Amino acid sequence: MKPLISILIPAFNVESWLAKTLESALAQTWTNIEIIVVDDGSRDNTLTVAKRFESTCVKVIHQENQGQSAAENRALQEAQGDFIQYLDADDLLAPDKIERQMKLFEDGNLEYVASCEWSRFYKSPSEAMFIRQPLWADFEPVDWLLCAWENHLMMHGAAWLIPRQIANRAGGWTESLSLINDFDYFSRILLASQGVKFCWGAKTYYRSGNTSSLSGSRSALAWKSAFDSLELGTNNLLARENSERTRHACATVFQRFIYEAYPDVPNLVQAANAKVQEFGGSNLKPTGGPxxxxxxxxxxxxxxxxxxxxxxxxxxxxxxxxxxxxxxxxxxxxxxxxxxxx
Structure with a gap:
């Protein structure tokens, strides 16, 4: 029997987008799937929308609002799959995304995680332009993190397909984190693996311009979460390899934080500057428009x-x-x- 894929969807106030997200999950050509939606105390009709899709392969859970990381953990605890597919409630999967990536595991590469092509869209996935990026390649775990952090690159969270044994070793999401909680979590996922296998042709769609998105939050608490996540993520990397190149990458992520957070949270900017000095400094320059x-x-x-x-x-x-x-x-x-x- 084909391995079971668990598609995990934390949901909060996403009534406008959740149906399309669920439709993209249900449209997967890899048919042995379970979908777990955790409604994290939404104040709109998110739960009502989710309930319309409830079936033998779609499980809907409601909990009091505890934050995205807690919703991710609840979904992960409920998951029965051999592989974990995360999917934000406003993003989309191409129909053959999972099937294409599963071919990478046919030879038993269960100590690797799979990534894939991804692109942003605002209103329709037809807007998406899949332009090759440096992370679109096979990598060893440390090299992937160095490439991402030094060059300010990201991999869309839904792009990953993770063998359950790697997810188990990495541990759950840190529930005290909100903004960039994935910086900590996916660094642990990568470092719990032997590396990344990139899958050409598999695609995910990352919705941008959602004003209620967690990634758009810039409150003092959100900045604190971002700082804490950077601290945890850099500690994860340095525990694996404490070298000149890894320390420089760690200094660079905190230097970038300084440029982004100044002058909103002076105490955190000061703490980040101390981190930059601790790691030996960074040559990163501030960026902006003309x-x-x-x-x-x-x-x-x-x-x-x-x-x-x-x-x-x-x-x-x-x-x-x-x-x-x-x-x-x-x-x-x-x-x-x-x-x-x-």
Missing amino acids: VFRLLADTLGWQKARQLQRLIYQYGYNKLAIGWKISKLRREVLYRLSISSNI
């Missing part, structure tokens, strides 16, 4: 970032209105000064 680069060259990247955040806070329209009011004010003062001199 306006940011111009400001950074003249004012320094910190002041440029502050101005950038100010623009985001008040919005380009408000900024434009303010500029027009300021211009009008200057014009009035100028005319008053001319009148007083006549």
Whole structure:
């Protein structure tokens, strides 16, 4: 009998997208699947949508809101499969995604994890453009992490197909984490394996532009989660290999955190800077658009970032209105000064 694949879907306030996600899971050409949806205390109709799909192969669980990591763990605990397929509740799988990847395991490569092609889309998966990336290759675990962290690359979470024995060795999701919780979790998955087998032709679709997405959160608690996840992930890597190259990659991820988090959470920026120094420093430079680069060259990247955040806070329209009011004010003062001199 073919191995059973467990497709695990944590769901929170995703009534608009969950049906399409479930349809993509049910459309898999690899038919021996179970789908486990964990509704994490949604306040919309997510649970109602999920219940419409409930069947012998779709299990729906409702729990009080505990966060995505807790929902992932609940699904993992319920899973009976030989392989684990994670799937966010607004993303999609190509119909033959799992079947293509399972061919990589035909020779008994159960100590490896499989990855695949992925692309972003906003409204329709037809928008997706699958452009080759450096991570689209076979890797040893440490080399994969170095490539990803040094070059700020990612692998869509749904792109992985994980033998259950590797998932068991890696352990569960850290439930105190929210933002970039996958940085910690998938680093453990990789380091519990012998490496990554990349599967050309297998595809997943990553929805972008979802304003309620966890990845878009920038609260102080979210930043703390991001810092903690980076700390856990870098500790995972250094426990395997503590070398000049791994320490540089660790310094780089914390340097990138500094550029992204400044000036929102000064205490965490300070802690991240200490990490960068501890690991020997990073040569990573701040990045941004043409306006940011111009400001950074003249004012320094910190002041440029502050101005950038100010623009985001008040919005380009408000900024434009303010500029027009300021211009009008200057014009009035100028005319008053001319009148007083006549």
